Amino acid sequence: MDFTLTxxxxxxxxxxxxxxxxxxxxxxxxxxxxLDTAFGLMERIKTLDPDVIIIDLANPQRDAxxxxxxxxxxxxxxxxxxxxxxxxxxxxAAIAAxxxxxxxxxxxxxxxxxxxxxxxxxxxxxxxxxxxLAEAKNALDExxxxxxxxxxxxxxxxxxxPAAYAxxxxxxxxxxxxxxxxxxxxxxxxxxxx
Amino acid sequence: MIELAIGYLPLADAASLIVAADFxxxxxxxxxxxxxxxxxxxxxxxxxxxGDLHAAHxxxxxxIATSLGVGNPxxxxxxxxxxxxxxxxITVSPQLWEEMSKANPxxxxxxxxxxxxxxxxxxxxRARGVEAPxxxxxxxxxxHTYMLRRFFEMGRLDPDHDLAVAVVPPPLMIxxxxxxxxxGFCVGSPWNSIAASQGKGVIVAFGSExxxxxxxxxxVLPEQSLLWENETASRLVRALDAASRxxxxxxxVGAVAERLSRPDRLDAEADxxxxxxxxxxxxxxxxxxxxxxxxxRFAGAGLNRPAADAADRLYALMRSxxxxxxxxxxxxxxxxxxxxxxxxxxxxx
Numbered sequence: 001m002d003f004t005l006t007x008x009x010x011x012x013x014x015x016x017x018x019x020x021x022x023x024x025x026x027x028x029x030x031x032x033x034x035l036d037t038a039f040g041l042m043e044r045i046k047t048l049d050p051d052v053i054i055i056d057l058a059n060p061q062r063d064a065x066x067x068x069x070x071x072x073x074x075x076x077x078x079x080x081x082x083x084x085x086x087x088x089x090x091x092x093a094a095i096a097a098x099x100x101x102x103x104x105x106x107x108x109x110x111x112x113x114x115x116x117x118x119x120x121x122x123x124x125x126x127x128x129x130x131x132x133l134a135e136a137k138n139a140l141d142e143x144x145x146x147x148x149x150x151x152x153x154x155x156x157x158x159x160x161x162p163a164a165y166a167x168x169x170x171x172x173x174x175x176x177x178x179x180x181x182x183x184x185x186x187x188x189x190x191x192x193x194x
Numbered sequence: 195m196i197e198l199a200i201g202y203l204p205l206a207d208a209a210s211l212i213v214a215a216d217f218x219x220x221x222x223x224x225x226x227x228x229x230x231x232x233x234x235x236x237x238x239x240x241x242x243x244x245g246d247l248h249a250a251h252x253x254x255x256x257x258i259a260t261s262l263g264v265g266n267p268x269x270x271x272x273x274x275x276x277x278x279x280x281x282x283x284i285t286v287s288p289q290l291w292e293e294m295s296k297a298n299p300x301x302x303x304x305x306x307x308x309x310x311x312x313x314x315x316x317x318x319x320r321a322r323g324v325e326a327p328x329x330x331x332x333x334x335x336x337x338h339t340y341m342l343r344r345f346f347e348m349g350r351l352d353p354d355h356d357l358a359v360a361v362v363p364p365p366l367m368i369x370x371x372x373x374x375x376x377x378g379f380c381v382g383s384p385w386n387s388i389a390a391s392q393g394k395g396v397i398v399a400f401g402s403e404x405x406x407x408x409x410x411x412x413x414v415l416p417e418q419s420l421l422w423e424n425e426t427a428s429r430l431v432r433a434l435d436a437a438s439r440x441x442x443x444x445x446x447v448g449a450v451a452e453r454l455s456r457p458d459r460l461d462a463e464a465d466x467x468x469x470x471x472x473x474x475x476x477x478x479x480x481x482x483x484x485x486x487x488x489x490x491r492f493a494g495a496g497l498n499r500p501a502a503d504a505a506d507r508l509y510a511l512m513r514s515x516x517x518x519x520x521x522x523x524x525x526x527x528x529x530x531x532x533x534x535x536x537x538x539x540x541x542x543x
Contacts, residue, residue: 038366039373060363062234067334067361069265083267092244100240 002111006031008050010041012059016126020054023122029115041065049076052112053102054119057095065102078105082116090116097123142180149183152190195226196426200413201238202251204231204460205364206383206470207278207411209450210492211251214437216453222436223429231459234363235333242416243269249421249430251277252414255508255517258528259335261417262519264512272419273412274427274536275434276504279497280408281470281490282338282401283386284308284345286378287371290315290327291396291478302482305399306348312398313349316356327377330362330370337408338380340511341401345380348404353515368394382410383470383490384462391466393479400475402488407497409504414531422536431540438493447471498537505532 007029011017014036024032035044041061045053045068055062068079082101083091090113094100097120103112146168153164168186172179200215202208214220215227230247232238239260241247257271284305286294294311295301297318301311316326331339343353351357362370364385370376372394380401389395401408413434421427441450447468455464469475473489476482491497509528512518521527 038369039375042360057237058233060233060365062236063333063363064361066234066236066265069334081267088244091240095240095244095246100236 003028003030005029005051005112005115006048007033007052007054007115008045008048009034010053010055010059010061010065011036012038012056013126016056016123019126020119020122023118024115027114027118046075051104051107052082052115053079054115055100055102056123057098057100062100068102079103080105082109082112090120094120098127099123142183145180145187146183149186152186195221195224196429197226197228198248198421198426198430199228199230199246200249200251201230201232201241201247203233203235203238203364204462205251205281205411206454206460206467206490207281207492208251208460209441209454209471210277210434210438211413212454212459213441213450214433217437217440219437219440220430220433223433225426225429225433227433239269242271242414243267248419249413249415252412253333253336254409254412254504255335255337255340255512256333257412257414257531258505258509258512259517261531262521262524262527264517264519265335270417271414271531272417272422272533272536273414273500273531274431274540275413276409276498276500277411277413277434277438277492279410279491280400280402280406280488281383281410282341282380283383283397283475283489284342284378284380284399284401285367285386285389285395285397286312286327287374287376288393288396288478290377291398293318294398301398305345305403308398309345309348309404311349312345313351316349316351326357328358328360328375330360330367330376330379332361332364332381334361335512335517337401337405337410337508337511338382340515341405341408342380343515344405345399368392371395384460384466387466387469387475388462390476390478396478397475397484398477400484400486400489402473402486402490406488407504409497409500409508412500412531427536428540431537435493435498435541438498441471442491442493444472500532500534500537502529502532502534505529 009017017034017036021032021034068075079102082103099119101116150164153159153167168179168182172182202211215229220227235253235256238250242250257273259265261270293315297314298311300307329342342359346353346357364381367379367381368389386397390397440446451464451468454460454467455462470490473487474485477484505528
């Protein structure tokens with residue numbers, strides 16, 4: 001393993017970039033630099049002269065990196081996209097994970113393969129984390145909605161809490177809907193009546 | 195219904211594709227278009243390569259370069275349909291505009307006077323020991339780059355030595371200019387109009403003024419696509435043909451601009467998009483206008499039909515910018531991208 005590689009991470013999500021940087025450092029790569037702003041990418045590349053550039057696909061700056069394929073006098077060493085033709089599955093996995101890698105021309109692909117794999121894995125882990133967070137937030141929002149609907153029923157129909165909930169559940173069953181949908185309708189209607 | 199995944203970048207010249215998907219033209223051909231909005235041409239190319247996308251809205255010179263393997267990675271592409279001709283403009287910062295109009299008061303007239311004014315402004319800077327203005331294109335291998343180069347030449351400037359052209363993604367152009375990182379740019383619609391309407395830039399030249407009949411975006415499919423075999427490509431061409439005629443009908447400008455403006459499409463103001471569709475552009479915040487019905491064309495006069503001479507012209511531009519290929523038969527490979535067979539097969543009779 002070649003731990004002397006200089007790796008530049010270009011990621012607008014600083015949370016994700018931090019996770020990837022940690023991963024690379026844990027794996028033993030000491031020269032990792034993060035860049036999370038849209039400005040100064042080319043200047044940074046010129047001064048840093050990285051061996052590997054990792055960029056997230058949601059970053060429009062990818063098209064600026066592509067320029068270095070053609071106009072190599074902008075940088076000391078021309079840069080090419082990391083595509084391992086012997087392993088197109090890896091290219092596919094990287095794109096599916098939302099990441100792309102560029103390496104300086106002439107660098108042995110086997111020397112960076114591990115770096116790319118590690119980034120792909122971390123990108124996936126971050127996406128999973130994000131969707132879990134979104135789910136958790138969604139569940140919380142839904143519970144709040146049901147609580148508000150219960151309070152409205154308790155107030156307007158003079159019910160206690162279990163009775164209000166039972167009414168919600170029965171109504172959901174009768175209408176073949178989710179409890180949260182009925183709750184939303186009640187809350188919306190109540191807002192309208194105020 | 196045959197479902198197709200097609201990628202695009204949020205630009206006014208994706209109009210025919212968006213209208214084909216959203217106004218029932220694709221449905222009429224038995225196609226359900228699932229449009230994928232992306233942020234970079236490199237992403238679209240890679241998604242075509244791994245098969246995530248069936249087809250894409252694509253820069254014409256980049257289609258040739260990708261087929262030739264200039265840049266990396268290579269993928270043979272075919273364009274059965276030219277989506278539009280022109281639509282780009284050159285915008286400069288208010289400060290550079292001041293220098294240009296001081297150096298040459300007739301800079302307001304047209305592209306050639308503006309180019310002469312830029313030449314004079316660059317020479318004035320040099321005399322003062324100030325560095326030359328910096329420009330930006332949207333992609334190295336693009337008509338935008340070639341238009342900037344031609345514009346510099348019109349101002350008697352050497353595009354290889356006098357001025358540098360960086361690459362900046364369109365949504366960041368205005369921010370780069372505000373920070374003084376660039377002094378001008380060539381970009382597609384509606385970005386020039388957005389800069390002008392916000393008083394952050396002055397439009398100095400339309401691409402249509404000095405490089406007319408420039409094929410701008412193509413609808414591309416990989417050469418190896420299975421869609422060529424079962425008439426699907428033909429259906430797509432017919433849907434785009436009908437949509438293009440709808441888009442270029444002046445009566446539909448309002449409806450098309452409104453559709454393009456939506457958050458899931460271009461996410462820009464409909465009024466500003468409409469300026470590009472009509473070719474009647476606001477040049478700066480003071481309200482100066484310039485009108486050219488050929489500013490951005492979607493249909494008519496056979497412009498949608500790929501043709502060998504367009505490939506030759508584009509490849510000549512690529513070569514002069516150092517974007518050619520040393521590979522033998524490169525000219526023919528460029529022509530293959532613009533093969534007319536698929537278009538003719540779809541629309542004959």
